[in-house]
Each structure stands twice: as structure tokens, then as C-alpha cells.
Amino acid sequence: METMSPLESLDAFVVSASRAFCSPLAIFIQIQGYFICLTLAFGWACAAYVRNREIRQMKDSMRHGNSFAFLSHDMNELEHTNQVNLPRVTVVMPLKGFGEHNLHNWRSQITSLYGGPLEFMFVVESTEDPAYYAVKRLLADYKDYVDAKIIVAGLSTTCSQKIHNQLIGVERMHKDSKYVLFLDDDVRLHPGSIGALTVEMEKNPEIFIQTGYPLDLPSGSLGSYCIYEYHMMHANDFRNDHHGVVSGLRDGGYSDDMTLAAIAGAHKRLITSPPVAVFPHPLASDLSFSRYWNYLRKQTFVLESYTSKVNWIMNRALFTTHCYLSWGFVAPYCLAIVHVAAALIIYSKEYSLEDTTFTSCGLLLAGGQAICTFIELLSMWNLTRIEVQLCNLLSPEAPPLSLASYNWCLVFIAMLVDNFLYPISAIRSHFSQSIDWSGIRYHLKDGKISTIDRSKVKGPKFTDLGGKHLYGKKGTSPRASIVSALLRSLAHWRQPKKFDG
Secondary structure, X not given: OOOOOHHHHHHHHHHHHHHHOOOHHHHHHHHHHHHHHHHHHHHHHHHHHHHHHHHHHHHHHHHOOOOOOOOOOOHHHHOHHHHOOOOOEEEEEEOOOEOOOHHXXXXXXXXXXXXOOEEEEEEEOOOOOHHHHHXXXXXXXXXXXXXXXXXXXXXXXXXXXXXXXXXXXXXXXXXXXXXXXXXXXXXXXXXXXXHHHHHHHHHOOOEEEEEOEEEEEOOOOOOOOOOEOEEEEEHHHHHOOHHHHHHHHHOOOOOHHHHHHHHHHHOOOEEEOOOXXXXXXXOOXXXXXXXXXXXXXXXXHHHHOOOOHHHHHHHHHHHHHHXXXXXXXXXXXXXXXXXXXXXXXXXXXXXXXXXXXXXHHHHHHHHHXXXXXXXXXXXXXXXXXXXXXXXXXXXXXXXXXXOOOOOHHHHHHHHHHHHHHHHHHHHHHHHHOEEEEOOEEEEEEOOEEEEEEOOOOOOOOEOOOOOOEOOOOOOOOOOOOHHHHHHHHHXXXXXXXXXXX
């Protein structure tokens, strides 16, 4: 009896697998993958259309002589009589650590061209935070130009440190502030951002929350996607604890955006996002796998926090749907790889007509996947191109952004690996019920923070995504590599929220 070599056995296995992957179930999985890719492409195309419409309006306004279209399409709104009547806004920025992009980000935030009364509150846990002295030096340079202060919030005991810092900032805001803007400290604002958000709130008093998205800027190579980045809300909602906003956050709150979204849903309140709410978000130049994995864990862990039974059901539905769609996105590529490998084997060796027939079917399925992937990546590229153009128009004083540093091959690989890892991370989060966030370990019970562990031994030196130093002075960053570039791409593709503040 003639025995096959290991290589021949592998070839036979791949051909058999390709034949099995032409079954009705496998074809369903493959076609389902087509729909997932095309749905993503359609969503990105819609987002691109909305933002491109904003670009056309700005350019049209500029052609009609409005040199300040990046602040307002209507020059009349920039008249002094209108500016002096703008409401007071308080900007609250919870800080944690200090990184390579923070100073630039903070300068863009405090040098806003908002015409109304404006105050900035930088809130840190303690004076030992590296951000404390960095902000103190920055504010000393601008003390005659902006109303800004740094606040030491102390340690949180009933909620996440970030939420605790936000609530302390709200307690200290000016008594006449009409709106409060919670802003992550690692994005760059456009000169007219605060004004644009305030105008939208004034136009529609029914708005409960306005939120926006970052345009992630790669230090090596990265794609683009949208993650919630800030919240603008009515200040009186916090003063009066309207809908339990304050108590919901303070009493066991882990995720500010998930808690606020649950409150908005429960009380049928409106959440909006204006098309100009896209902000440059520069990423760290290095990223280890452990930092990426902990970052991913924090994205899945938010689904374990909830405020009510209805919110728990919604989170479980999100959990199940996201896990199903993530592996539903990855599986067709695995099938397509097997079909292509089998085709190469069959056409290089002698195989039966039946095998050749199955190979033709497999190649047809793989070809469909390739076409859908091309449409998806083209839509993603177009959205990123338009967002870059929009950011450049909104910040004419800043160095122009460019698509040159985006490596779309790494973006595609990142999408595959990230969607493969998401269900694993989600299951891990579900069974662990605890997470390390910037050196603090939080434990959940019944959807709320029950225990906060602060080890006497210092934890991680860096935050996960932004690469900010949590302790002491900033050291020298290691050289970036292809692997670190891919890891940055992976970190970028997570949703629904980045917790790197």
C-alpha cells in the first residue's frame, strides 16, 4: 500500500476542505460575508455624503466672500451683536497621564475662537499625575488669554476615575454656564468647533447630548473609523440631576457614554452628531500587543455595565450581534483562502474532473468576496479622504493632514485580526467581570462598579491607545516597527468607545 507524504496529505486535506466549503451552509456563510462587507461600504458612503455636503457648503460660502466659513457659513452670525449674546460654555477635560501629542491637543482646545464666555477645567486625580505639571506650565503661558484652571479631584470610590473627574469638574463650573462639554484630552479641536456645537444646541433645545468622532491619525500606518469622542450637554441636567444623570454616573458608573446613552434611550431623549464633529486624533508611535489587548478588553467590557434591566437586555443583544457579525466577517475570508489554495493545488497536479468542478465553484465564491472587499475598502478610503479634507478646511491655521501615511493593506489585515479577536475578548470580559483601566482595576457587580483596587505597586507605565505616561517623566519612545504599526491599526478598529483618557 502506497503511503502519502505529509505534503501530499496536506494537499489532499485542502482539496477536501474546499469541496466541503461548497456545501449550502458554507455558501450561506460566504454570501453573508458579502452582505456584511457591502453594508459597511454603504454606511461609510452615507457618512462620506453627509461630510462632503458640508465641504461643498463651506467652499460655496468662501466663494461668496466669507473668509471665515470654517467658523460659520453665515457671516452675520459672526457679528459682534450676535457673539456677545452667545451662552456660556464650560469645557471639562478629565486627564490621565502625559504623552507625545497632549500639549498640541491642549493648545488647540484652549485657543478656540468661540465668541461667548468660555472656561476650561483640566481635572486630574492627583498632583502626582504627569499631566498636572504639564497643564500647569501650559496655563501659565495662556493665563492672560483664557479662563482655565486645573482641578485635583482626588480618588474615586463609587465610579470610574474618569467619571469622578468629570463630575468634580461639573461641580466647579461657573454658575451661569448653560452647556458643559466633556472632552477627551487626546483630540485636537478646530477653532470653530465649540461655536458650531453651541449653535446646534441653541437651534434645537430638544437635544440631550451632542457627540462626535475622531479621525485617527497614524504615526505609522492606520485606517479610519468613527468612535464616540466627546459629549456636549445642558449644564442644568447636571445641576438638577435630570433623569438621574449625576446619580447614574456617580453610583457605580463605569462608562460615561454607555450610561448617558442608556439614560437617553430610557427617557426618549435626542442624541445628535453634527457633520463638522470630526476631530484629528493623533495616536502613539508605539504599541505593544499587551497594551492593544487591554484596550480591546475595555471596548468589550463596556457591554457588561448597565443601569437597568432593559439596558442589560440591550447590551446582551449588542454583545451577541457584534460577536456574530465579527466572526461572520472573518469566516468568508478563511473559506476563500482555502478555495484559492485548493485551486492552486489542483491546477498544478492531476486531479479528477469532480475536484475541478468544485474548484470552479470555490473560485467563484472567492472572487465574489474579493469584489465586495474592494468595494468596502474603496468606500472606506473615500470616507477617510473626505474627513481629511473637512478637517483641513475646519483648521486652516494647522499643518494640513494627509492620506500619505495610511497603509491600506495593514488596515485590511487589522480588520480581519481585530474582528477575530473581538468575540474572544467579549467572552473573556463577560466571565472576568473586572478590568484594568490606566493602572486601576475595577470590579463589576450587577452592571455597576462594586470594588476599586489601587495596588501599591505601580501598574502599567502607559495608557493603551494614546501611549501616555502614567507615572513620572516621559521617557524615550522605542522605534516603531511593522508589528507596532499593525497593532496601532488593530487598536483603531475598535468600537463603541476608546477609553484612553
